[in-house]
Amino acid sequence: MTEQNIAYFLNGSAFMYFLCTGYFMLKYSARLRIHLIVGIIFCYLAAWNFKDIIYAFQAFHTDEMLNLIVFLDGWSAVSYAVLLFELVSPGWVTLKRMAVLLLPFLCFTALYTVFPSDTLQQIYWGFLILFGLTIIFIAYFKVKKYQQYIYNNFQNIKHMDLSWLKTIFLIAFMSQLLWVLDSFYPSGITDGAYYFSLIIQWHFVAHYCWNHRSITMPGKLELQKEKEMVAKEEETAGFPFAGKLEQLIGEQELYLKPDLTLQDLVQLVGSNRTYLSDYFNKELNTTFYNYINQRRIKEGCIPLFVHHPELTIETIAYQSGFNSISTFRRAFQKETGMTPKEYRKKLDET
Template identity: 30%
Template sequence: IVFHELLFVVPFVLFAITGDIVFYYAEVLEAAIYGIGYAMWTVFAIPKYHAQLKQRFSYTENINLNWLRVIFVSFLFILVLWIVDCMRADYATEALYMTSSLVVWMFLSYFIYRHKSVLDELSDSTCADTPEAAEVTETEMSEIGKRISYLFDKEQIFLNPNLKVSDIAAAIGTNRTYVSAFFNREADCTFYDYVNKLRIEYACKLLVSSDESIVLIAEKSGFNSSQSFIRVFSKIKHTSPTKYRKQQND
């Protein structure tokens, strides 16, 4: 934090001491490079973060960071306004810059607040190769696997639309790192993929054996919305739920 702040404090102090306009323009240029650099960083960081979410959550609604892309685009817009304001200060530009900043920070604060529960869930390591996970013996992992299989096969816990790794860990009396290790190493897939594959298989049975609507089947199968159900179904079965039902009943 200190390093990042010094990047902007030093040119400002040098400008205040020397009065040399070069340091003023250096401050503006540095801010532009800094903002554009972090905008480019999000292109790689957000997908990586979404991959971590799939290690812990069985759903994506309201937990991904797609909203952050919008925030960064807005910040780039504000950065442009700020640079223009620095080069040719006038009342209209200053008013637009201050108003835009206020609106973006309001939205950012709201989304960060809403995202707090997700950050809490990701607070410990999501990597199955952590020292703690590596210490799990094959016997312990086998026992964890048996208990997880019971939850999914007998209790059909996958029908919970808000199912998380922490829920599984609490149900079998272990920690999230061990459960994540099981899915990564033993099940050879993410928690998200494992759960949603079971949900789709359950939905397939309902599609063939009943005339219930797609919306109702999505709800019964553990999906938060019919849109997410159709999206996941199409990805796994390579067809829509409606077409699948028609093909099976013909």
């Protein structure tokens, strides 16, 4: 099998992968909204890959068609934008907004079809770079704000956390480099590698989005009101629940609740979310997420390690309030400087 035949095979594989996975996501779109969005993106990418299958026929092997394919390839940038905006701002994606994002790509492609020129190609390349950098810039700050919000408000963040986007960004960056290389120096190897990278990166997306739990952050006006209220309370009373909160968490063993949220503590001390979050950040120099994990390690895990050596590490993690072994291991090592296995070995040696 020649290099080009391998590329054709991977092109067809990518098309079938996106088509089948898109259908599967849409079939279960009633379960989660993100399934609907990812399903639409995958069907869009299936159609986008199909154009390359058509181009594989010799009758379409012309310079004009190749340049048009490059213009159409740029449309894939919209899929990244739609995914990112929906993840950090659930409900943001609408048909109208998707149409607005696609409009400049449609205009460039239509212009090139009617008035093909090298100058227009160069302008289009500049637009793609600007569009990509803008999306990355916006996404970086929105994801950072989103991550800060969930760490300040939730304990069970396994299906909310967006740290997996780092992996997607890395693979997508490598994929786009392959696309640029293939646009200027086309070959079967770069073609095949590009299609393979597409399957890998979007498979990661489908995997993580399958159980993703969308969280809607408070609006600007709501946050502003809470901040103003907090500022007034801090000026007059400081943090009246200081000390009492920590005592109640210990007495009621709230740190053992896997799904404990900041709102649970708000109701416990009769405060508000922003005020309590400020207390963790400013007075305790930590986040709600990290504070509860610290209590789980100190008051849950370590006593179980010491007094119940017969328990497995997994059992200790779950009995201490963790619902993810990976989260438990990270928290344990952060708190003790050792992995759970190293800590158990140290206890056995003493």
